[in-house]
Amino acid sequence: MSLDITLCETAWMARDPAYDGAFFVCVRTTGIYCRCVCPVKPPLRRNVEFLPSATAAELAGYRPCLRCRPETAPFCPAWKGTLAIVEKAARLIKDEGALDGDGGNVEALAARVGVGGRHLTRLFRRHLGASPIEVAKTARVQRAKRLITDTDLPMTDIALQAGFGSLRRFNAVFREVYKRPPGEMRRGRQGNLDAVRQLGAHRGPAIDGLAVDDEGAVADGV
Incomplete structure (x- = not known):
């Protein structure tokens, strides 16, 4: 694109x-x-x-x-209003898991938006810089990251809810994207919460300016 x-x-x-x-x-x-x-x-x-x-x-x-x-990030494609096919297919992938699990395939997704599988793949590459399968992989990892950060669900449940066929596959893909295993990501989240609580006990309302940096450390807000 x-x-x-x-x-x-x-x-x-x-x-x-x-x-x-x-x-x-x-x-x-x-x-x-x-x-x-x-x-x-x-x-x-x-x-x-x-x-x-x-x-x-x-x-x-x-x-x-x-x-x-x-x-x-909100679903806000730059092509919105100019390419309804890509927008609709991307929404089906993101919101409905259209390519998740063993039952998902590009031809079936393409049929839902009224085009052929090859044509849909060409459109995705042109406008998203990636194929539908690659977009679906990112969508699954993003779902998993939200569940790790925002819930206390066990990793097995997260893997299934995010659309992965197995816990092993979930662990491998998550590590590939985030360069760390999902368990470490959750432990880092808990460590940040504990640090903020401890600082709060000493500093009271002054912790409003605290932030968590990209590597998960508590730091002064910017």
Whole structure:
């Protein structure tokens, strides 16, 4: 997909929520990708590239930011209003798990939006920089990340609810994307909560300015 780079730069520097989810900010020096509304101090422009989807960012070797949590970005495709087929298919993948499990396949998804499987794959690559299968993989990991961060469900339940066929596959894909196992991600979350509670006992309301940095450490807010 050909992004309007000037528009992306403007939206990123303004942290414009209207473009949240329409593109992602990829930082070459850290290997991390963020939403355009990420609250951290922006990197130098020369170290940044813009990509049209979380999947495209991951295929390029970037891992998701733990601060702005790309998995929570709203569904806001840059092609909205110009390519209803891609938007509808992407929603079916993201919201209904259309390609999850053994029963999901691209031909069946394509039939639901009225095109052939090859044509749908071409459209996805053109507008998202990734195939439907690759987009579905990202969607599953994002569901799992939300469940790890926001619930206390056991990992087996998370794997199934996120659409993975097995716990082993879930562990492998999650580690591939986040560069750490899901159990470590959850332990890091609990450690951050404990640290904030301890600081709160000493500092009271002053902890309002605290933030969790990309690697999960508690730090002063920016």
